[in-house]
Amino acid sequence: MGRKLLTEHINVEGIDTFEVYRKHGGYRSVEKALKTMTPDEVVEEVKKSGLRGRGGAGFPTGLKWSFLAKPEGVPRHLVCNADESEPGTFKDRQLMSKLPHLLIEGMITSSYALGANTSYIYIRGELLYVLRILEKAISEAYANGFLGKNILGSGYDLDLHVHPGGGAYICGEETALLESLEGKRGNPRNKPPFPAVQGLYARPTVVNNVESIAAVVPIINDGGDEYAKLGVGKSTGTKLFSACGHLNKPGIYEIELGVPVEEFIYSDEYCGGIWKGRELKAVVAGGSSVPILPKELILKTAAGEDRLMTYESLSDGGFVTGTMLGSGGFIAMDETTCIVRNTWSFSRFYHHESCGQCSPCREGTGWMEKVLHRLEHGHGHMEDIDLLVSVAKQIEGNTICPLGEAAAWPVAAAVRHFRDEFEWHVTHAKEAARPGAVYPGKAVLA
Amino acid sequence: MPLNLIDMEPTNAPAKPQFSAAAQDEIKRIITHYPEDRKKSALLPVLHIAQAEFGGWVSPEVQTLVAETLDLKPIEVYEVATFYTMFNLKPVGKHVLEICRTGPCMLRGSDELTAHLERLTGARVGGETSPDGLFTLKEVECLAACGFAPIVQVREKYYEQLDTPENVDAMLTELRNMVHRPILPWEALAQN
Ligand SMILES: Cc1cc2nc3c(=O)[nH]c(=O)nc-3n(C[C@H](O)[C@H](O)[C@H](O)COP(=O)(O)O)c2cc1C
Ligand code: SF4
Ligand code: FES
Numbered sequence: 001m002g003r004k005l006l007t008e009h010i011n012v013e014g015i016d017t018f019e020v021y022r023k024h025g026g027y028r029s030v031e032k033a034l035k036t037m038t039p040d041e042v043v044e045e046v047k048k049s050g051l052r053g054r055g056g057a058g059f060p061t062g063l064k065w066s067f068l069a070k071p072e073g074v075p076r077h078l079v080c081n082a083d084e085s086e087p088g089t090f091k092d093r094q095l096m097s098k099l100p101h102l103l104i105e106g107m108i109t110s111s112y113a114l115g116a117n118t119s120y121i122y123i124r125g126e127l128l129y130v131l132r133i134l135e136k137a138i139s140e141a142y143a144n145g146f147l148g149k150n151i152l153g154s155g156y157d158l159d160l161h162v163h164p165g166g167g168a169y170i171c172g173e174e175t176a177l178l179e180s181l182e183g184k185r186g187n188p189r190n191k192p193p194f195p196a197v198q199g200l201y202a203r204p205t206v207v208n209n210v211e212s213i214a215a216v217v218p219i220i221n222d223g224g225d226e227y228a229k230l231g232v233g234k235s236t237g238t239k240l241f242s243a244c245g246h247l248n249k250p251g252i253y254e255i256e257l258g259v260p261v262e263e264f265i266y267s268d269e270y271c272g273g274i275w276k277g278r279e280l281k282a283v284v285a286g287g288s289s290v291p292i293l294p295k296e297l298i299l300k301t302a303a304g305e306d307r308l309m310t311y312e313s314l315s316d317g318g319f320v321t322g323t324m325l326g327s328g329g330f331i332a333m334d335e336t337t338c339i340v341r342n343t344w345s346f347s348r349f350y351h352h353e354s355c356g357q358c359s360p361c362r363e364g365t366g367w368m369e370k371v372l373h374r375l376e377h378g379h380g381h382m383e384d385i386d387l388l389v390s391v392a393k394q395i396e397g398n399t400i401c402p403l404g405e406a407a408a409w410p411v412a413a414a415v416r417h418f419r420d421e422f423e424w425h426v427t428h429a430k431e432a433a434r435p436g437a438v439y440p441g442k443a444v445l446a
Numbered sequence: 447m448p449l450n451l452i453d454m455e456p457t458n459a460p461a462k463p464q465f466s467a468a469a470q471d472e473i474k475r476i477i478t479h480y481p482e483d484r485k486k487s488a489l490l491p492v493l494h495i496a497q498a499e500f501g502g503w504v505s506p507e508v509q510t511l512v513a514e515t516l517d518l519k520p521i522e523v524y525e526v527a528t529f530y531t532m533f534n535l536k537p538v539g540k541h542v543l544e545i546c547r548t549g550p551c552m553l554r555g556s557d558e559l560t561a562h563l564e565r566l567t568g569a570r571v572g573g574e575t576s577p578d579g580l581f582t583l584k585e586v587e588c589l590a591a592c593g594f595a596p597i598v599q600v601r602e603k604y605y606e607q608l609d610t611p612e613n614v615d616a617m618l619t620e621l622r623n624m625v626h627r628p629i630l631p632w633e634a635l636a637q638n
Contacts, residue, residue, distance in 0.1 A: 087548045087588040120479075125494065125532045126544075126589055129602040132631055161479040166490045166530025169587065183486035183522075185529040201484060242593055244550045250593035288549060288588075329592070331550050345549045349587050435557075 002256035003230065005218040005238050006211070010098050016133065018140035021101040027146055029109045029220035034154040037220075042113035046216060048224030050236035055081055055172075055209030056287065056327040058311050061216075062224075067196040068114055069204040077205045078116040079181065080107060080213055082123040083165055083172035087288035087349060088329025091240040092210035094252045096123070097130045099214075100137035104160065106213035108146060109220055111158050114206055118159045121210075122177050125165040134162045169353035173401045174207040176355065187355050188401035211240055232258035235310035239328055246280075246334035248272035261285070261307045261314075262299050265332060278334040282417075285314055286326020288346050289406035291413030292339070293323050319413065336438050339421050343414040344372035350407030361404040364395040368411050375425045378433030385422045389415055463511050469495050472632035473515060485516050489526055492516060493533055498601070498630050502542055502582075503534035531586065539575035539582040541621045543567075544599040547585045550592035555609045559596045560585065562614060580622065601628065 014020035021027075033042050047062030068076060080103065084092040096103055103121070111119045123131050138160055141147045149157045163181055165171045171180045175189035178200050199205020215237060219227045228236045235257040241264070244250045249272040255264065264270045265280065274280050283298040284290060299307055302321035307313055314325045333342065351365035368391050374380050392408035399405070415422055421439045425432040432439070465473065473492055480487035492512055493504060500508045504527055513520040527533045534542065545560050560571055563583060569576035571583040591597045594606035598617065605617045629637075 084590045085588060088550050088592055090590045090592050090594075093590045124590065125490065125530070126586075126599060128494065129604075132602075159479075163479070163487075164491055164494060166493065166526070167532035167586070168530050180490065181487060182484070183489035183516075183526065185526055201481065244592035244595065245553045250595075252593070284549075331553070331592070333553060337553065342549055342552070345547070345552050349548050352587055 002254075002259070003238065004254045005227075005230075006095065006102065006214050006240065007099070007252070007254045010094075016098065016100055016137065018101060018137070018144055021099075022144075025221075026101055027105050027108075029217045030105055030112075030146055031152060033109045033112055033220055034152050034156055039113045039115055042109065042220060045219055045224040046113070049215075049219040049227035050224075050231075050234060051212065051215050051219060051227065052235070052311065053209055054211035054215070054239065054328070056086065056289070058325065061208065061212050064196070064208075065114060065206060067194075068206055069197045070115065071204070075118065075203055076114055076116045077200045077203055078107065078111045078114050078119040079177065079200060079205055079207045080119070080121040080210055081172060081174065081177060081207050082121050082127075082210045083169075083177060084127075084210070085124055085169040085172050085353075086327045086329055087346065088244055088284060088331040089242050089287045089327040090244070091242045091252050091328060093127060093130060094242075095210055095214060095240065096127075097133055100134050101141070102214050102217060103134070103210055104137055104141050104147075106216045107160055108141075108151070108158060110206075110208070110213050110216050111160075112156055113216075116206075117157050118161075120181060120200075121160070121162045122171070122181055123162055123164055124171070125167050128164060131162050131164055138162070168355075169349075170355045170401075170403060173403065176401070177207060178205065185355070187357050188403075190400060230256050232308065232310050233312060235312060235325075239309070239325075241309070241328040241330050243271050243330045243332070245330075245332040246275050246278065246337070247332050248275050255309060257308075257310045259309045261309060264309055264330075265299075271332070274332065274334050276334070278336065280332060281335045281337050282333045282339065284323075284329070284331040284333075284410070286324045287329035288331070288349065288410060290324040290326040291319055291322075291409050292343075292417065293321075293413075294417050297321055297417070298323075319409070320416075323413075336436075338376070338432075338437065338439065339414055339418040340372065340376045340425050340432070343411055344369065344376045346410050347372050347407065350403065354403060354407070358399040358404065360395045360398040361407065364391050364404070365407045367391050368407065372411070375422060376433070378425075378429035380426050380429065382423070382426050384426070385415060385419065388412075463500055463505075463508050465495070465511070465515070466499060466633070468630075468632045468636035469499055471636065477516075486518060486522065488516055489518070489523065490530070493523070493527060493530075495630075495632065497533060502538045502540075503536060505537075534573075536573065537575075538573075539569070540580050540627075541600050541624075542582045542584055544584045544586040544589075545571065546587070546589045546591075546595070546597045546599075548588040548592075550588070551595040551597060554595035556596040559598075559608050559614070562611075563598075566614070566618060 051061045052058040171186040176186040180186040195205040347369040351369040356362045392412040395404040395408040509523045513523045567576040567581040575582045598605045
């Protein structure tokens with residue numbers, strides 16, 4: 001079994017308390033950073049680690065930190081993105097509820113690196129019970145001198161607060177999140193200016209995912225070079241995957257990047273294969289926004305190489321035969337799954353969650369949902385299939401934020417790989433519309 | 447996204463709602479988290495408190511109270527309360543069952559769960575309340591618990607793996623036996 005950097009102690013009794021967490025080596029990174037390192041040295045270690053943002057885009061964290069503007073006399077902020085709403089993704093919730101002090105420790109060390117004296121954790125409103133867990137842990141950290149004024153006698157001050165959202169996927173987009181934190185509707189902002197220059201309250205701000213911030217802890221404890229030794233190429237370190245759908249053992253797995261997809265799905269160490277002894281049909285490997293791949297293409301690249309759980313290998317083949325690592329939300333579908341129905345469900349999601357600011361997204365997501373609905377319910381036409389592709393194309397690149405693309409990609413990919421199944425929904429409309437109907441044919445391999 | 451103010455039904459809440467003393471203390475604590483001239487930041491947390499205190503929904507009167515509490519114009523509260531799906535704009539039953547309907551939950555039987563809950567409670571999804579006033583059924587999108595599907599959220603609690611009749615019954619029994627609403631976290635703080 002590979003090394004675990006984040007979840008090694010996740011099942012230790014009482015690890016959510018300061019005392020037990022500390023006994024297992026907790027808060028060492030804060031001591032090391034504040035007592036022996038300058039903020040820039042902390043940033044340097046994170047750069048060396050090769051850590052890439054775990055929220056979905058995979059942007060190098062150290063580089064992002066180095067873009068933070070530092071005008072004299074203007075406060076800066078670190079905001080943790082704990083909005084976790086990408087369908088298929090449930091790692092941050094687990095991490096925060098079981099290891100609240102790990103996130104808090106990461107927030108302190110990272111805030112110190114960025115020179116932030118007030119930091120926020122923006123958590124999705126549905127997770128109020130996790131907010132309570134975090135608030136309790138934060139008050140323990142204050143009581144033990146790891147938060148507040150003059151932390152560990154270093155002269156560094158930090159206040160940390162948790163802020164709940166109100167139920168809106170779009171607030172995971174970082175500028176919508178900042179609007180929401182300011183008490184407004186979650187409409188994404190036009191960029192530039194980027195948050196690194198004008199973020200929360202128009203002050204320089206870094207927004208990072210929960211898992212990215214947690215990863216700073218082992219990076220500072222062991223050094224960026226040690227972290228970078230794990231993984232393959234530019235996919236360094238470990239990553240949490242949340243596995244769901246038709247698997248024998250859905251759940252959260254921390255893996256060293258580079259495990260073959262086949263091993264991840266079938267080995268007993270991980271997901272234990274497909275449930276009910278069935279065959280795998282398709283996988284959405286990185287949360288609902290990334291292209292779906294049929295079994296053959298998720299297990300092997302188009303060139304016939306083993307597909308690995310890395311940023312590079314999953315995107316090998318671009319959008320023609322590849323996908324993306326995204327947020328690590330791994331959704332497996334068995335042979336009985338209806339691809340049209342599943343695509344419709346995702347389209348309904350994006351239509352529901354579009355903030356409505358840009359017409360291509362607001363109208364396009366609604367249109368795709370409607371067309372998919374009629375295909376699934378036996379009222380579709382052959383032209384509908386190309387219509388879907390054309391609407392998806394017209395959304396791409398024409399919106400303020402990437403939600404538009406997130407809605408378009410899955411539809412385009414489903415038609416690309418499963419066109420026969422879409423056509424069957426027109427030629428065998430009645431049969432296909434029956435609940436639980438199973439398409440008898442096979443996927444198209446690009 | 448529900449944006450239609452005309453949808454809001456006349457309230458049967460007292461004409462001028464007031465936050466409890468415990469809630470007022472909690473609100474004061476929350477306001478300190480933000481810069482002094484940025485009280486508006488406290489809007490979402492205060493709306494959550496308001497919804498929990500005043501029967502599971504935010505009536506126009508309650509929204510006005512929230513506006514007064516944070517020195518905002520009422521419109522600033524209305525536009526936010528209508529944007530975020532967690533805030534109920536109509537009266538609800540004693541327990542609001544929020545059923546996740548998104549892809550991963552659908553793969554593990556959320557459609558069947560929804561139908562089952564409609565049969566057991568007599569309410570239909572889409573915000574309808576059962577004849578006995580106990581349950582309101584609402585479909586929601588992914589709750590970040592997809593590996594434990596299918597899921598229902600009731601207030602701050604997640605009920606997971608509701609793919610067996612036993613688990614569903616256990617949830618409903620627990621909710622039916624709940625005589626009072628649970629003690630709210632700020633009330634618990636005030637009691638200590
Ligand atoms: C529609 C949309 C939803 C998003 N949801 C999340 C989310 O729930 N959690 C998250 O960390 N990032 C989310 N992101 C990505 C954030 O905008 C941002 O890139 C991320 O928080 C940066 O953190 P990282 O660099 O540590 O990954 C979302 C982006 C978009 C466009
Ligand atoms: S792309 Fe969609 S979600 Fe993003 S800003 Fe435009 S309308 Fe809103
Ligand atoms: S799809 Fe239901 S919790 Fe994610």
